Amino acid sequence: MTTPHAPDARRPFFRPCADWLMAELALWLPPSWRTDAAPALLAVREEGRMRLRRRDGGGLDKPPRRGSRVVVRPGVKALVRRLSLPVAAAAHLRPIVANQIDHRTPWPADQVWFDAAILGPSEDDRLIDVRVTVVPRAAVESALDAVRALNLTPSALEVEDGEGGWTRLPLDADDPPSSARQAARWLPLLVPLALASALLAPPLWERAALTDALAENGRAAAEVRRLATALEDRKTASDYADRRKAETASATVVLEVLSRLLPDDVWLNEFHLDNGVALLIGQAGDANRLPALLSASPHFADVQFRSAVVREAAGGDRFQLSARVVPNDAP
Numbered sequence: 001m002t003t004p005h006a007p008d009a010r011r012p013f014f015r016p017c018a019d020w021l022m023a024e025l026a027l028w029l030p031p032s033w034r035t036d037a038a039p040a041l042l043a044v045r046e047e048g049r050m051r052l053r054r055r056d057g058g059g060l061d062k063p064p065r066r067g068s069r070v071v072v073r074p075g076v077k078a079l080v081r082r083l084s085l086p087v088a089a090a091a092h093l094r095p096i097v098a099n100q101i102d103h104r105t106p107w108p109a110d111q112v113w114f115d116a117a118i119l120g121p122s123e124d125d126r127l128i129d130v131r132v133t134v135v136p137r138a139a140v141e142s143a144l145d146a147v148r149a150l151n152l153t154p155s156a157l158e159v160e161d162g163e164g165g166w167t168r169l170p171l172d173a174d175d176p177p178s179s180a181r182q183a184a185r186w187l188p189l190l191v192p193l194a195l196a197s198a199l200l201a202p203p204l205w206e207r208a209a210l211t212d213a214l215a216e217n218g219r220a221a222a223e224v225r226r227l228a229t230a231l232e233d234r235k236t237a238s239d240y241a242d243r244r245k246a247e248t249a250s251a252t253v254v255l256e257v258l259s260r261l262l263p264d265d266v267w268l269n270e271f272h273l274d275n276g277v278a279l280l281i282g283q284a285g286d287a288n289r290l291p292a293l294l295s296a297s298p299h300f301a302d303v304q305f306r307s308a309v310v311r312e313a314a315g316g317d318r319f320q321l322s323a324r325v326v327p328n329d330a331p
Helices: 011-026 087-104 137-148 179-200 204-237 239-261 287-295
Strands: 041-046 049-054 069-073 079-086 112-121 127-136 153-160 166-170 267-274 277-284 300-305 317-325
Touching (some): 049 137, 079 087, 079 204, 087 127, 087 204, 112 137, 127 137, 127 153, 127 166, 239 277, 287 300
Parallel strands (some): 041 069, 069 153
Antiparallel strands (some): 041 049, 079 127, 112 127, 153 166, 267 277, 300 317
């Protein structure tokens, strides 16, 4: 008697294996080659936790695929600067802006995520206005780690632009997963990767084109260095640039620190920054506590009243307070 063939119980196994293999191989493709080049997932900090949602507002009907790219909103404020750069800088904007971040912000360029957007020509036809948005890496690392812990890939940060919208900060290619996860990913893919490398290795006739491309990259890097040097020489030689840095950029940083230190009942009517000494004139509910409050900060020293505190009949104190700004400290 012939028995009917039982359904092949192994068949459902092959589709998950194929899906897994294709997902693993896709992780090694450049982002621009992937079909998910525009991330559909958004990670938002809510009530101290990172929560996943779809960018179109819909809910997640199933867990995201391992390695899916995610835009992260870490819930931190960004520092925004406006720069005037030579018109030629537009061709190599990011490396030149990275050079300026070292001079115009409290952080080195390799310790921040940033984006640069050209606003248009400056009043001087030889210059362009550029808006630079900067976020310290330390401030968002916990949010990125939370996304990576879900086996997802952070592709960009989004921070509020102060005008009701969002500014996207691309994450560098040097933001790799941990070495342990990277090794675990490599082990099951050694054979497919070796076969793919053998099939996709460029033939000898393509090597000349590759050499030309490398030479072009070298010329572009030399042009970036030349523009950065010219811009640095311009800043050093120009009294206007020095004064702008001292009176505008530094004053902005000091005011940002003061906004975090001073209580809500303190109002500043005047603020001056001259030769590294900040002068504060304003009103406070209790001005006598301000010297101790500022002296406890590493950003200020020699805090003292410049005149007697005047108690107003309606309540509150009028004060004039000076403090020396401690240099080389990021707020």
